[in-house]
Amino acid sequence: MAQWLNTGRFYRMTAALIAVAACGMGYAEESAAGLLPMIKKHTTLTSTIPDNGDLNPYAVVVAPATVGKLTQGDVLITNFNNTTNLQGTGTTIVDYNPSTKRLTTFAQLSHELPGCPGGVGLGTALAVLKSGWVVVGSTPSNDGLTDSKGAGCLIVLDANGKVNQVVADELINDPWGNMAVVDNGTTATLFLSNAGFGVGSANGKPPVVNKATVLRVELSIPEGKAPQITSKTVVADGFGEQADKSVFLVGPTGLALGEGGKLYVSDALANRIVVIDDALHRTSSGGTGSVVTEGGMLSRPLAMTTTPLGHLLVTNGLNGKVVEIDPVAGKQLYSRWIDANKAQTPPGNGDLFGLAMTPDGRGFYYVEDDVNTLVLAQ
Numbered sequence: 001m002a003q004w005l006n007t008g009r010f011y012r013m014t015a016a017l018i019a020v021a022a023c024g025m026g027y028a029e030e031s032a033a034g035l036l037p038m039i040k041k042h043t044t045l046t047s048t049i050p051d052n053g054d055l056n057p058y059a060v061v062v063a064p065a066t067v068g069k070l071t072q073g074d075v076l077i078t079n080f081n082n083t084t085n086l087q088g089t090g091t092t093i094v095d096y097n098p099s100t101k102r103l104t105t106f107a108q109l110s111h112e113l114p115g116c117p118g119g120v121g122l123g124t125a126l127a128v129l130k131s132g133w134v135v136v137g138s139t140p141s142n143d144g145l146t147d148s149k150g151a152g153c154l155i156v157l158d159a160n161g162k163v164n165q166v167v168a169d170e171l172i173n174d175p176w177g178n179m180a181v182v183d184n185g186t187t188a189t190l191f192l193s194n195a196g197f198g199v200g201s202a203n204g205k206p207p208v209v210n211k212a213t214v215l216r217v218e219l220s221i222p223e224g225k226a227p228q229i230t231s232k233t234v235v236a237d238g239f240g241e242q243a244d245k246s247v248f249l250v251g252p253t254g255l256a257l258g259e260g261g262k263l264y265v266s267d268a269l270a271n272r273i274v275v276i277d278d279a280l281h282r283t284s285s286g287g288t289g290s291v292v293t294e295g296g297m298l299s300r301p302l303a304m305t306t307t308p309l310g311h312l313l314v315t316n317g318l319n320g321k322v323v324e325i326d327p328v329a330g331k332q333l334y335s336r337w338i339d340a341n342k343a344q345t346p347p348g349n350g351d352l353f354g355l356a357m358t359p360d361g362r363g364f365y366y367v368e369d370d371v372n373t374l375v376l377a378q
Contacts, residue, residue, distance in 0.1 A: 035307045036324045036334040039363065045075075045374045046096050048367060050105045053083030054092045057367035057374070059126035059136075059178060060303075060354030063095075067132025068159025069106060073098055075365055076106060077354065077374060078122040078136060080248075081144075087248040088121030088141030088149060093134070093161065096374055107134070107161030115166035116140070118150010124253060124303065124353060125154075125175035125192045130183050131221050132159030137175025137192060139249065146243040147201045149174065154192075154217075156227060164226045171215055171232050173197045176241075177253040178303050178354070180263060182280065188227070189280065190217040191263060195241040195251025202243035208269055212239035212251045216279065236276045237285045240269035246350060247317070254304025254355075256312055264327055265289065266301035266314055273301060273312065273325060297323045297335040303354055308361040315355050315366065320348015322355070322366070338377060339368050 048057040059078040063070045070076075074097050079090035095106040111119045118140035125137025138152040152175060153168035174196025182189040197211035214236035219227040241251035254266030254273075263279030266272075272294030276286040300317035307313060311333065312325040320339030325332050339348035351370040358364060363378030 034309070034311055034324050034333050035313065036322070036336050039336065039377050041378060042338060043376045043378070045098075045376055046101070046103045048077050048079065048094055048103070048372050048374055050079070050092045050094050050103075050108070052092060052108060054079035054081065054090045055083065055085050055372055056081035056087070056090060056369050057372060058122070058124045058353045058369070060356040060365050060367055060374070061126045061128050062356050062359060062365070063128050064183065065130045065132065069095070069161060070128065070132060070159050071097055073359055075356070075374060076126065076128055076134070077367060078124070078126055080121060080123055086141065086144030088139055088144060090122050091120045093122065093126070093136065107157055109155070109163065111140070113138070113155070113163070113166060115168060116150070116153035116155065117168055118142070118152055120155070121152070123176055124178045127179045127181045127190055129181075129188055129221065129227070130185050133157070133221065133227050134159070134161075135179070135190060135227075139174040139176055139196065141248070145202060145245070146199055146248060149196065149199070151196060158226075167229065171234065174199070174249065176249055176251050177255050177266075180255040180257045182257065186221050186223070188219040188221060190219065191215070191235070191255050191257075191279065192217065193239070193252040193255060193265070195249050197241070199241055199243050199249060202245040206243040208240045208242045210238050210240050212241040213237040214252065214255065214263070214265060214276065233283065234285050235263065235279050235282055236265060236287065236289060238288045239265070239267055242269060250300070253302040254314055256304045256306045258306065258310060258327055264292065264304065264312055266304050268300050268302060268317060271295055271298050271300060273298070273314065273327070275327065292327050293325055293330050293332055296332045297321070298332070302352065305355050305357055305364065307357065313355060313364060315352040317352065318349055319346040320351055322352070338366060338375070339370070341368075341370055343370070
């Protein structure tokens, strides 16, 4: 579910779509209005359950290069729960290859990982770099509840799924949301949200704590060597976070980069999308930013990604819909049911998490955590 910003590719694809539209071709004409009107079918690709039985798929990320065990275009997915369905105890990243249609286990970690406060519970924070290095966030628990949660960490894996390093400090507390990524090969910038500061038990009516942050992490990646963190900067803070029995935590989840270094954040508890200006270069926090849009078709916005036209796609946490937004105009354009499971009320409530564009930009991958599957919308 990490999102890469490649401005050259963005403008090339946009120019191509406009050019084709001028020729009267239907695909581009529909694309000029948005992505969701183009989506005609949803195909279940695979179960996301690995051999160890981990459940509850969260992050969805497409591999940008072929390195080690990774093949360009592979879809990597984290599992947040273990085989007994306890939240914050999942330890696997699985890898779906669209060509072979096979699911393999990319990495299986120990829940007790030295240097990671509270251990391992792999959530929605996941990035796969062009160099093959994988960075994943841990939001751990010992019993599936926030009562026993730890602060977690960032875990750096090599392209064969082996742990290289663990990063933990006072700026990292339960990496929760999907990462936005700028990947230049020898350097990279990661944005991640932290939703664990001051969050306690989910019993009773847990309070909303306005301490969630968005952290920018700058990496240097020398050829043939592991990434090294060169700086960390809090670029946004003051978002609401809350313990929750059904979904463990609620906090800012979706992160997506737009033109001019604008960072869009899905503020779940406030039911809105906000923007942090100059997120790539700012040296201080932008607070909770400026509101892009709120309410309307949003219903606890979670994962978020950017379409080739610069629109935002956002999954809803409280129903099975995805919403398309024009962030420049601040308009909600469309919503579509992508999980209408009536076992939940409303249908699909609590089922949607990870979201990633397909490499061709014409569709998107998502997971349905109620049935532990990866789905392609196209």
